[in-house]
Amino acid sequence: METKIKKDWFGREKSIAELHYDSKLWISEIEFINDELRFLDNLLSMYFIDCLDLGLKKNIEDFVKKIATEKQLISTFINLINKHEKILVDLIETNSVKSNKNFLESHKKLEREINTYFKNYKKLKKDIFNTIENIMKKKEQLKISLK
Template structure:
């Protein structure tokens, strides 16, 4: 059973105001994720010397690459969600267009699905970064205890 799919089906039954609120909430969460990505970048910069050691180099390299890709993906996703929010105005004008609400809801469904997928990738990467930093901190602590 695809849990994400069930949650997304629910989105289709929202009225325009609720769709707008979903979009604003998504934008807020994505902006927070952007700040978190900046923090994670700074964290990686702080531990750069330790990250390029032989033991963690390959994992660090993969994480750094994934972080850069996630930042690019976030930028594109934020643009899409903002554009989607701006397109809501077409629903609220007094011009009646056949299937306009259904088309907007389908677009909303797709944008929210992309947002949920991004959040899952972000969470996975964040766990990897914290796990690696934790490992490095343990190695540094044991080195200090030995000296």
């Protein structure tokens, strides 16, 4: 039978396995975002000249800076999650997960921070796609008007 842990922020009990699963899910999502960031960086590079032609150099520079920040946050979060997992393992070995309120609070805090990171990243990705889409439309309009 699994040990259940009360997580006040959800008002339900969550098992140690579920806490561990949270960490694994976070790492998986962050690794996927890292791959997407490489793609977005390449996408911006592909359309850089078009951005210059349309006067969007500042936008692209801002996106590049934000991507660099996101990449730094990825490595920070991976380190935090790995440390969090090590603490969980130690607590499991000493059979004190259930009674350790500090760990549960740190899990809750980390979860909020990661969810905020995911939300901010999705906004950045959407902004980049919207900008590239607008560049593609303007480029197509220029082609049509030149014919």
